Amino acid sequence: MALIESLAALSLATVSAEGAVATKTLVFKPKTAKTATPVPVLVFALQSTQTPSPLVAQAASVKEPRLAKDDLVQEFFAVSAKEVSIANLNKDLAGKIKIVIDQNIVDADESTVLELSTESAKASLPATTIKAFLESTGIELIPVDFSAAPVVPAPGAGAGAASASKGAKDAKKEAFKKEKEAAKIEGAQLIGITVDKAKDFSSWYSQVCVKSEMLDYYDVSGCYILRPNSYHVWEQIQDWFNFRIKKLGVKNSYFPMFVSQRVLEKEKDHIEGFAPEVAWVTKAGNSELDEHIAIRPTSETVMYPYYAKWIRSHRDLPLKLNQWNSVVRWEFKHPQPFLRTREFLWQEGHTAHLLKEEADLEVQQILDLYAGIYEELLAVPVVKGKKTENEKFAGGDYTTTCEGFIAATGRGIQGATSHHLGTNFSKMFDISVENPLGSDKPKVFAFQNSWGLSTRVIGVMVMTHSDNKGLVLPPRVSQYQVCVMPVGLNSKTSDEQKKVINDGAEKVEKRLKDAGVRVTGDYRENITTGWKFADWELKGLPVRLEYGPKDAEKDQVTAVRRDDGSKYVVKLSELETRIPEILEEMQEGLLSKARKDFDEHRVTVEEWKDFVPTLNKKNVIVAPWCGVAECEDDIKDSSAKKDNGEEEEVDEKAPSMGAKSLCIPYEQPPFKKNQKCVKCDLEAKYWCMFGRSY
């Protein structure tokens, strides 16, 4: 992670498609007097170069260098030893460390591409770029020809040192060649995902997001760039949702991103939750502002004073406004693409109604639309329900929610929430009208709702469907649904035959475009078909259309689905009908697979003894519950990993996190008689869904 972030900051390269030569970065700590500050030696060499410590010692003029431990690496490079790379270098380190650099790298020519790697990330860059960067840091660079240098065997240097001495210029060239060959063979994998979804979910997720070109890490921590591959998903969601909320009479608008300190802090209770995360503008140009100005973390305090102003009579109700904007919450927790970002895109709807019934109805209508975005567009199943008192939006009367599930981690994830605020805010902001029954009756406060859905939905979609080949995108939201690729062409193919195939493929592309399919074509010639397939799989293309000499002969194309690899032979005469069908089949396939996963991992538990073991099997739980807040706290507490817990709770593999209530699902099967709460002795009131969660 640190590597990728640092690279982003350096504006360096993305992972290269062509053969790159592997390198390694090692940090050594020389023997240092206790009172002195150590000067670590960083060794940057080809993976294939042996770098025995005596040579390092000799070159850097230090005593007894040993591989540095995590704390030292952390201190100097702000990452663990496993994650360190030259991307962690910066000018502040000049004078504080030394760099020993492999002569092979110094000698590398312009065409050489080097691969940097840490445990969680890889990136390939031209050697010249890397060298220029190293020089720009101002850190002392010490070139060493490890293969040529005379080795003074030292105690503890061992086999590595011995084998290093056999090298020469020839060996160096050999090493290059080998590396390059290895890279070529594994070409497709080099650009792909290098971490297993099942084994290291977090690194896998980060790689999928970046390598699929959904998103890139940005110079300002916690902020990310939404590239067209993800922004298109957001646009599809916007269109779908706008169309439907406008039918409900909601209108779009735009309120300023700024809130004055005075106004923001007016509603102490409301702001309390956001205060630690508010970003403050205090300066414009060189002038200090008289009053500090906040960037909206949400827009209640921005909008409601104007609702009070605009709503003068019951005829001004309902007022239903929505805005698509970005909000800023300067969280200090570890950021995560789409899921936890300091700036994020969302829509926030804020409505005011004369009657509670109207407001209640709208809360449900919006929740249904949110569920529709997940299920119909993103093919992600959700469970709709109500939040418990503990988990609801503090300012409101009740909160409804769509809850998703990430099968790979067994954790629940809050999808989107639709709140009924009652008259809590309308009383604070005096959003009121004369009583329609007569001015002698008390004035009436508006019943308000607010509801929001953010780009987090994209993260949930990525986590749900994607695999070790990369991104999987549901056809309804993907930028391209289909890519036509000429196949079966090789060096023996005549130019004439090539032209027939390319022209045929272009015709297929044109016909699909006219039929309203989001289609593109890949006619790149310098790369292999296999590499193309892998590249498009990485980027989540739903259906690849292969068109080769055999297809041309038989007036057909071969369609291959991204999610399960199933192949369809499609007659050209049926192109316009079959391709949309295949896309829809894939869309449905994704949803039903994900739904099966969720259904199988949403387990009914009635007795506490089964609760934590079930949870630890990557499930969420539906359990009978008393509805008492303290009992909910107790469940959370008791399902967290503790040193002194009951036996079944001390499970090494379980995350330390306790199970939160996710929602009280709307679907409530009947209870058996005298059903007790799963945790306490009270009678159960609801089935409640519990789980570890994001």
Next chain:
Amino acid sequence: MALIESLAALSLATVSAEGAVATKTLVFKPKTAKTATPVPVLVFALQSTQTPSPLVAQAASVKEPRLAKDDLVQEFFAVSAKEVSIANLNKDLAGKIKIVIDQNIVDADESTVLELSTESAKASLPATTIKAFLESTGIELIPVDFSAAPVVPAPGAGAGAASASKGAKDAKKEAFKKEKEAAKIEGAQLIGITVDKAKDFSSWYSQVCVKSEMLDYYDVSGCYILRPNSYHVWEQIQDWFNFRIKKLGVKNSYFPMFVSQRVLEKEKDHIEGFAPEVAWVTKAGNSELDEHIAIRPTSETVMYPYYAKWIRSHRDLPLKLNQWNSVVRWEFKHPQPFLRTREFLWQEGHTAHLLKEEADLEVQQILDLYAGIYEELLAVPVVKGKKTENEKFAGGDYTTTCEGFIAATGRGIQGATSHHLGTNFSKMFDISVENPLGSDKPKVFAFQNSWGLSTRVIGVMVMTHSDNKGLVLPPRVSQYQVCVMPVGLNSKTSDEQKKVINDGAEKVEKRLKDAGVRVTGDYRENITTGWKFADWELKGLPVRLEYGPKDAEKDQVTAVRRDDGSKYVVKLSELETRIPEILEEMQEGLLSKARKDFDEHRVTVEEWKDFVPTLNKKNVIVAPWCGVAECEDDIKDSSAKKDNGEEEEVDEKAPSMGAKSLCIPYEQPPFKKNQKCVKCDLEAKYWCMFGRSY
């Protein structure tokens, strides 16, 4: 302006529809020792109440109060005497001023609505709200019954004082009655625009923006709320433009709003123009940030480092990204709705190309789209052309522009610009690829364009079409194109007849909706038809459809166009075809009227002696010009109003601003032989458009 802004800050009312009683706010300066700070007395009274200064002196215990001059009013209330109202009061004034309040206002009951007015604005508020506000300021309030109080005639009190003494309770009631009647008669005008477009354009504009519900003033100065009536226009523009740029291969994306100080200041030349206006985030929650973070004033430095990273080979070109976002430029000049705002919405396209020709072509394609937004959607004619070297975007090679014209002020206005950046930025950011001709050839820097269009377009549209009745919206962009209104119903109409008319109107509404017309209906019963008409005219509804007993009889509706009031009788059988036609006729009518205005006020001038007089007649000028930057400066300088200028330049009515070059129009009529520059002795190179401008 100040009034409206202050009211916005107070979350007070918008202008009321019903009869309101006029008030006045006067500031008196008492005789004060030179060494002492004066304590002004603010008098707040009904317009009809005489408030002689001796009574003020007596009530406030001050000596010889005189109407205060501008400097004192400015010092205490931050506005001029003409603009002061009680909306300018705040807690900081407690202890520093006194308020004398008319007993009539103190006694006003709950149903009384008071009208506050300053020279440029009016607003009506319930008396109770006003009184609560006055009390909340903590300023000393001194109620005075001017009509009942015994008057001690004083030198200089004059006739006003004498006439004040005739009042009594009866007179007070009489005054109320008169005010209310006057208000009722002018009911329709009270909610409408109170300033003449031709006489006070700036106040007129501000009133149109606010009263039409396009926009509202916001608590943070320079920021405005875009209400649905204007945001809908923006959405129409987005849809239109997105559809067309996507065809050109441009993709939408989203980059973070933040830029680190280090990155922003990396390109010194680029940032220089923006630096004084950059808003800085320095704090998050209570933590000071280690590095200050800017809010983007534009996104070159945000995006281009990533362009350098993503563009690895000529196959990655062209890269064409666009984003719809908001940017912040903390200008300290006087803000103006839509035209100069501290946060504004825009789109910014940034593209990189392998070939200059490709980039050049795109610059023109985008400029044509911008002209299309103005002419096809907003019915605003523009002149396309190139900016002079003086006026082009400093970072680019050349700038193309659409220039509009505000007939009411005779000023030009820059519509939108499309820049070719050459390789200036690609060299700074190293956006380069290996030469496609071979790696031995020098690497190739990308040719870049950038282009942007902001919500300023909405302001230009408002200024162009709207009139003294309020907003005029072109049908293609208006939220509602048509509103159906039952007419001809009165207290004598039977319930049955009412139902027939209302049902009929609803049927018309339904049919138009099904035909894809953006239609609504106004079935409000407690207000008069005349008031409804005025209300919809104020809000810019393109076509009003009247449906009354006569229409029902004849199976017809009566359509009335907003722009010229022309009436059309439409047979119900032709509803779905005729209404869209009428809308299109209006759209074309608006454009041709505006084009006529622009054409008539774009005057060819060949001799300098005619230049300033022509300019002063609210024209822009097309003149032969030598193309020399210094000559351009000279033209600007010489056309500005100066005390010591030539005779024709000393024109009291001319604005002091000089004429800038607006563009070198693409349309270049042939020159006569040896055509000289309009200003200097050099030969003319182009026809150039000059004008005073926004």
